[in-house]
Amino acid sequence: MAQAADGDRSRPFGFRLALIGLILLGVWLRLPGIWANTFHADEALFATWARHIAVWKDPLLVSQLVDKPPLLFYLQALFYPLLATPAGWPAR
Structure with missing residues (x-):
């Protein structure tokens, strides 16, 4: 009976360990993409509109054809102004 109880305890621990390993593998594979300097086409467009607003070049986006609600921008x-870095963190 003691062996059955130990076997039941080790199985969930092994499953948890495999699950943690799988999560860490997923994080490790996705982490370099955070620092990649690639923008999706919409993301770059939205960042450009937000930059126009931030630098008061076109704060009401009158000269832009905006097809989305402007709250996000x-x-x-x-x-x-808060996260102004060369890496483009405010745009993400």
């Missing part, structure tokens, strides 16, 4: 523009 205004919120993103708030973070440009």
Whole structure:
């Protein structure tokens, strides 16, 4: 009976260990993409609109054909002065 109880305990631990290993592998594979300097086409366009708002070049986006609600762009523009880095973190 003692062996059956030990076997039941080791199985969930092995499953948990495999699950943690799988999660860490997924994080390890996705982590370099955070620092990659590639933008999706929409992401780059939205970042450009937010930058126009942040630097007061076109704060109402009158000269741009915007087909989305502008709240996202205004919120993103708030973070440009706070996170102004060459890596483009405010745009992400």
